[in-house]
Amino acid sequence: MFYEKPHSCNYWVTHRCDSKCVYCNVWRNPSLYDIPDAKFEDVKTNLIDLKKLGIKFVDFTGGEPLLNRELPKILKFARELGFFIQLTNNGSIYPQVAEEIKNSVSQLSFSLDTLDPDEYKKIRGIDNFENVIKSIKIAKDLKQNIVIICTVTDNNINNVPEIVEFCKNKKITVFIHPVFKYFDKKTLNKEYVKQIKKYFWHPFVRVDLSDLKYYLDGGNNIKKPSCKAGKSVFAITPDNCLFVPCFHKVLQNVEINGNLYALYHSEKWKQLYADAGKYDFCQGCNLPCYLGASPLDKIDRYFFQEILSYFKVLAERHRKSKITLSTFYTLQQFYQLLHPSLTPLSVLLNPLKA
């Protein structure tokens, strides 16, 4: 291990969702239906602790996160604490809260895997295509930093060129990634993964080369785990618990009770996450959310792909911004995101500072 320090948190604010995507298990799991949404006071306490722990990046997710009516308040508070905030949503509710959250989100992501309304309905289980397009327009008018998330399966790989064209015309970024393995679900054909890779240099496209390499290498190896669950990437449940070891394979929910900071520094935490990435079910897991959000987190075989992908992210963000204050704001946000991982390099280069 070179350097592992908390840098990002995937925060589930609700398990409820108004979509029924073919590749998702959330809506298929009845045990999640009765779990209450995250409460502002709990999230507030946890965000303060996340900040103290050095976390820079918080991804508010779900379910459809905007179904949690307290989310605008939560986002505002998180923004005040200076986090880089990602909100990924399906566009069904966004128009109702767009104005309210416009200054609170660093990156606003919309899921969109096709430009055909009928196919959209087949993939996502709801008739929501027009809402997403409307949401993208509203977000663009509000000058939000928009990213379209295009999840590629064997069935929609042919849609990628038109989605890339659509985003290029609208001058918004599309993040193309393969559907990840949900244990029982089919993964993307490796030839198609290689096709995605070819989009890396396209303008307005983001492709994470390290995720693709991880995918092509067969995912996590339990003898030499790449998974960072509980080490640098945390996952918090709507009912104020930690998912252990991760959301996608929950062995236990550990109550936080306002003690996230103390819990992280306890022996219990080490025990809880000691085997993350080493369980039998972790073999071949290719969930990118636990791979890395910080390129220098760990010097491993994904290092150069991570660095290159981060520079491309930076280039795409810069392409969208004019040379205005927002450019500096964006760069500052990226500096904040990268900062914890830059520290060890500075220590290496200048041992007197250590």
Ligand code: SF4
């Ligand atoms: S919108 Fe997200 S959480 Fe809801 S069903 Fe689709 S993938 Fe799952």
Ligand code: SF4
């Ligand atoms: S490798 Fe294991 S612990 Fe890590 S994300 Fe995958 S299933 Fe979860």
